[in-house]
Amino acid sequence: AQSVTQPDIHITVSEGASLELRCNYSYGATPYLFWYVQSPGQGLQLLLKYFSGDTLVQGIKGFEAEFKRSQSSFNLRKPSVHWSDAAEYFCAVVPPGSQGNLIFGKGTKLSVKP
Amino acid sequence: DTAVSQTPKYLVTQMGNDKSIKCEQNLGHDTMYWYKQDSKKFLKIMFSYNNKELIINETVPNRFSPKSPDKAHLNLHINSLELGDSAVYFCASSQDGRGKFTRGTQYFGPGTRLLVL
Numbered sequence: 001a002q003s004v005t006q007p008d009i010h011i012t013v014s015e016g017a018s019l020e021l022r023c024n025y026s027y028g029a030t031p032y033l034f035w036y037v038q039s040p041g042q043g044l045q046l047l048l049k050y051f052s053g054d055t056l057v058q059g060i061k062g063f064e065a066e067f068k069r070s071q072s073s074f075n076l077r078k079p080s081v082h083w084s085d086a087a088e089y090f091c092a093v094v095p096p097g098s099q100g101n102l103i104f105g106k107g108t109k110l111s112v113k114p
Numbered sequence: 115d116t117a118v119s120q121t122p123k124y125l126v127t128q129m130g131n132d133k134s135i136k137c138e139q140n141l142g143h144d145t146m147y148w149y150k151q152d153s154k155k156f157l158k159i160m161f162s163y164n165n166k167e168l169i170i171n172e173t174v175p176n177r178f179s180p181k182s183p184d185k186a187h188l189n190l191h192i193n194s195l196e197l198g199d200s201a202v203y204f205c206a207s208s209q210d211g212r213g214k215f216t217r218g219t220q221y222f223g224p225g226t227r228l229l230v231l
Contacts, residue, residue: 034219038155043204044222088155099170100210101147101159102220 002027004093006105013081014113021076021108023091031093033074034102035065038088047089050074061085086112117141118223120205126229127195135190135226137205145169145210146188147220148180151202160203163188164210195230202227 005024013019025031033050048059055067065076074091091105118139127133139146147170148160162170166182177193192199202225208218 036222043224044157044206046219046221049219090157092157099162100145100208100218101162101170101172102149102157102206103159104157107155 002095002103004091004103004105006089006091006108008108009106010109010111012111012113015083016080019076019078019081019085019110021089021091021110023074023076023105025072025074025091025093027093027095029096030067030069031095031103033065033067034092034094035059035063035074035076036090036092036104037061038090038107040087044090047076081110081112083112083114086110118205118207118221120203120223120226122226123224124227124229126231128231129195129197131195132191132193133195133228134192135203135205135228137188137190137223139186139205139207139221139223141207141209141221143207143209143218143221144185145208145218146182146185147206147208148188148190149204149206149222151204151225153201157204160190161188197230200228200230 035047036044047063048057050057050067057065088107090107092102121136145164147162151157160174161180163182179191181189204225205223206220208220210218
């Protein structure tokens with residue numbers, strides 16, 4: 001079945017440590033790929049997106065993501081996590097040939113230890 | 115300036131009532147969406163409108179009816195509210211062409227937290 005998978009429900013990292021959040025998709029063709037962040041009680045903010053071209057994408061707040069076609073993955077990374085990064089992170093896709101609606105993964109909750 | 119705004123932010127109501135949630139975007143976008151986020155934080159598309167025309171209508175009860183008076187507004191009316199309607203409802207907008215495989219990035223409102231008692 002076509003889907004977006006975020007294998008990690010909850011990740012805890014220490015402040016200053018590096019972070020990688022995983023996202024895999026299963027579609028016949030490469031969808032458009034997005035990462036959104038939702039802080040507690042807040043709306044969704046776009047971190048970065050991939051449509052085509054350079055497979056390493058830079059986003060806001062020091063985040064980056066790498067598209068790997070062979071692994072059907074679009075993992076989000078940050079070299080040094082700040083306490084303010086604690087939030088829920090959603091990977092999302094616009095499937096090929098769709099009307100444009102986002103299909104979301106189930107989210108990964110990030111906790112940051114002091 | 116708020117790009118995508120929703121009112122109200124919180125809505126507490128009794129079962130069986132009818133309520134509306136309003137959404138407005140000042141980005142000049144031509145496509146607007148409603149998403150529902152359940153208690154487990156799962157987000158799912160409900161509707162989308164492009165230039166006031168319904169494009170996407172996922173499997174949503176008929177009690178939910180979107181209304182788009184103009185392309186800057188997409189309101190959500192819910193009849194006969196049920197306990198299971200309790201959720202956070204997000205409005206979003208993007209700049210897309212009708213019938214195209216959109217690459218328009220969607221910008222989200224702050225959400226409306228609906229609690230049905």
